[in-house]
Every structure is written in C-alpha cells, then in structure tokens.
Amino acid sequence: MGSDNQRTRLPAQTYGTGRVEAFSDGVIAVAITLLVLDLRVPEPIAGVSLAHSLGELWPNYLAYVISFLAIGIMWINHHSMMKRLMAVDHSALVLNLLLLLCIVALPFTTALFSTYLNDRSGAHLAAVIYAGSFLVTSVVFVALQWLLVVRRPYLLSEPLTPVQRRSILLRGAVAVPAYLLAALAGLLTPYLTLAVCIGLGIFYFVPLGPRFASAAGR
Structure with missing residues (x-):
C-alpha cells in the first residue's frame, strides 16, 4: 500500500526500471x-615449449582477471542500485547510458594495456589510458549514485x-x-598501476559490513 502511494507521488516523466535493468x-x-577476445592461443614455435609461450602472455591473463572482476563488481553494485529503485527519470537514463558507454570501452583499454605492458615505448601511456578509463567510469557511476540517492530520493522504493x-x-x-x-602511477611504472588496480579490486570484493556503515555515518 505504501509503495502504491509512493508511485502516485512520482513526477509524470518517470519510467519503470525493468527495461533499464x-x-x-x-x-x-x-x-x-x-x-576474453584478448586471450589468444599461442602459435607453435619450434624449440619453444608451450609453457614458455603461455608464460609470455601473463600480462593478458592478469589484465583479463583485473578487468573481469572490476566489471563484475560494477554489475553487482549496479544491480543493487536498481533493486532500490521503483522508477527512473530522464537524467538517470542519460547517466546510466553514459556509464554503459564507459563500460563497453573497457575491453579495448584492457587489450591495449596487456599488449603494451612489456613495451618500453608505450607501457606508460597504455597504463595511464587503462587506469583513466576506469577513473572516468567510476566518476560517472558515482554521479549516478549521487543523483539517485541525494537529488532524486523519491525514485527509491524505500527511503x-x-x-x-x-x-x-x-x-x-x-x-x-x-x-x-x-x-599517475602509470607515469612512473605500469606495474604500480597494476598493484593499485588489484588492491582496489580486493577492497570492493569485500562486502560492505555494518562496521563500515557505522563509521561512514559519523
């Protein structure tokens, strides 16, 4: 009954969340x-073992795992956010579309980073572009959260x-x-970029606990 009353108070220009989700x-x-398209089977080379050929592809494997976890965590957070909503408006749709634009670009920046990680001439720029793509994606995601949580609380199913x-x-x-x-670390060494991205992935992989929530409320 309360949910029905909330829906009647929504502005006219709102839409259901089903199609958006x-x-x-x-x-x-x-x-x-x-x-996964960046993970290629190594070509057979005379005198070179398969284990050696696979070992040379370690940047591809590591970048794949980091990006997979990052996108997966974004999906989990996006799913949780959508479950809190009973409707979206035009601004939310635009920001959500911009977020998807950023996410779809991540496979390209991942492939770029893994390809140039061991290349002295391009490793630093590739690392900056890789981390920068996640930076822009994060800014858009935070903007979407801020819009829904602070500016459009009436779109939430529960306060x-x-x-x-x-x-x-x-x-x-x-x-x-x-x-x-x-x-910025990529300007020094791309391996430091990897370390920061791995650490951030671990941070977000840990569920949000009540202790963090209490600290955030102080």
Missing part, C-alpha cells in the same frame, strides 16, 4: 565477454537513512582518487 545487464554481459546514504556514496567515491593514483 535488462538493457544494462545485456550491455555489461557483452562487455565482460569481449574481455535511506543518513548512515546508508553516506555509506553508499563514500564506498563508491573511494574508486575515484584510487584510479587517479593508478593513472
């Missing part, structure tokens, strides 16, 4: 699948407490300075 899931699924609101925004915002650091 289905479209987003499809686009993210394509993006995460495209990552958030101040603690919940701060926790969501703070946890999402961590990625912005972290990926900026990863991009």
Whole structure:
C-alpha cells in the first residue's frame, strides 16, 4: 500500500526500471565477454615449449582477471542500485547510458594495456589510458549514485537513512582518487598501476559490513 502511494507521488516523466535493468545487464554481459577476445592461443614455435609461450602472455591473463572482476563488481553494485529503485527519470537514463558507454570501452583499454605492458615505448601511456578509463567510469557511476540517492530520493522504493546514504556514496567515491593514483602511477611504472588496480579490486570484493556503515555515518 505504501509503495502504491509512493508511485502516485512520482513526477509524470518517470519510467519503470525493468527495461533499464535488462538493457544494462545485456550491455555489461557483452562487455565482460569481449574481455576474453584478448586471450589468444599461442602459435607453435619450434624449440619453444608451450609453457614458455603461455608464460609470455601473463600480462593478458592478469589484465583479463583485473578487468573481469572490476566489471563484475560494477554489475553487482549496479544491480543493487536498481533493486532500490521503483522508477527512473530522464537524467538517470542519460547517466546510466553514459556509464554503459564507459563500460563497453573497457575491453579495448584492457587489450591495449596487456599488449603494451612489456613495451618500453608505450607501457606508460597504455597504463595511464587503462587506469583513466576506469577513473572516468567510476566518476560517472558515482554521479549516478549521487543523483539517485541525494537529488532524486523519491525514485527509491524505500527511503535511506543518513548512515546508508553516506555509506553508499563514500564506498563508491573511494574508486575515484584510487584510479587517479593508478593513472599517475602509470607515469612512473605500469606495474604500480597494476598493484593499485588489484588492491582496489580486493577492497570492493569485500562486502560492505555494518562496521563500515557505522563509521561512514559519523
């Protein structure tokens, strides 16, 4: 009954979340699948073992795992965000579309980084572009969260407490300075970019606990 009353108070220019979520899931699924295209079977070379050939492809494997986890975590957070909504408006649709634009570009920047990681002439720029693509994606995601949590709370199916609101925004915002650091680190060494991205992946892979939520509410 309460949900029905909330729906009647929604502005006229709002839309259901079903199609948005289905479209987003499809686009993210394509993006995460495209990552595997950078994993190629090594060509047989006389006198070179398969183990050696596979070992030389370690940048491809590592970049694949990092990007797969990053996109997967984005999907989990996007799914959780959508489940909190009962409707979206035009601004939310535009930001969501911009987010998908950024996510679809990640397989390209991943392939670029893995290809040039061991190339002295291009490794630094490739690392900056790789981390920069995640930085832009994170900025857009945080902007979408801020719009829905702060500017459009009436789109939520249930109101958030101040603690919940701060926790969501703070946890999402961590990625912005972290990926900026990863991009700047790429100017020194691309391996430091890898280290920061791995650390950030581990941070987001750990579920949000009540202790973090309490700290965020202070």
